[in-house]
Amino acid sequence: MALRHIALFRWTDGVTPDQVEAVVDGLSRLPSRIPELRDYTFGSDLGVSEGTYDFAVVADLADEKALDVYRDHPDHQEVLALIRPLLADRASAQIRITDPG
Amino acid sequence: MALRHIALFRWTDGVTPDQVEAVVDGLSRLPSRIPELRDYTFGSDLGVSEGTYDFAVVADLADEKALDVYRDHPDHQEVLALIRPLLADRASAQIRITDPG
Numbered sequence: 266m267a268l269r270h271i272a273l274f275r276w277t278d279g280v281t282p283d284q285v286e287a288v289v290d291g292l293s294r295l296p297s298r299i300p301e302l303r304d305y306t307f308g309s310d311l312g313v314s315e316g317t318y319d320f321a322v323v324a325d326l327a328d329e330k331a332l333d334v335y336r337d338h339p340d341h342q343e344v345l346a347l348i349r350p351l352l353a354d355r356a357s358a359q360i361r362i363t364d365p366g
Numbered sequence: 367m368a369l370r371h372i373a374l375f376r377w378t379d380g381v382t383p384d385q386v387e388a389v390v391d392g393l394s395r396l397p398s399r400i401p402e403l404r405d406y407t408f409g410s411d412l413g414v415s416e417g418t419y420d421f422a423v424v425a426d427l428a429d430e431k432a433l434d435v436y437r438d439h440p441d442h443q444e445v446l447a448l449i450r451p452l453l454a455d456r457a458s459a460q461i462r463i464t465d466p467g
Binding site: 268269271273306307308309310311313314316317318319320321323329332356357358359360361362363 | 369370372374407408409410411412414415417418419420421422424430433457458459460461462463464
């Protein structure tokens with residue numbers, strides 16, 4: 266049984282498309298640098314529902330140990346340093362998922 | 367490009383394991399009843415991080431039209447009727463994901 270880490274971000278007022286693009290660029294580099302990431306999806310909210318958060322990240326990992334590696338990885342920390350100043354709110358959870366096929 | 371719908375729930379004080387189990391049972395029935403659900407994962411937070419929400423649902427769907435079908439489906443509405451009275455907070459987002467290979 267693998268683990269799915271989910272994080273939703275709400276940006277502060279005044280966050281620019283360029284700042285979000287820098288976050289996207291930073292996150293895009295992580296799968297090639299953190300082999301523990303089995304699946305990694307992220308992006309801006311599509312704006313199809315009311316009251317949604319602005320951005321989501323979903324990381325599938327083998328187990329809690331792999332989650333720790335992802336969390337503490339310097340390349341991840343570098344992107345978090347970009348994200349933190351933009352955050353008005355953050356919501357997260359980790360759930361168990363079935364291993365793929 | 368498909369769509370990933372993410373919802374995080376925080377339960378009110380006093381929600382019992384039996385109530386959560388009823389939610390899990392209800393959600394478990396949805397994939398066989400709503401063919402629009404390409405992938406459907408959900409469950410209680412594992413308790414491995416601070417400040418997390420209590421429960422997460424991730425639904426992968428073909429597009430916005432499929433999301434509407436899922437949302438409005440009577441079997442889904444039936445589970446939502448179980449969930450709503452238990453909710454202290456809810457966080458959600460929809461992001462674009464790549465279609466599976």
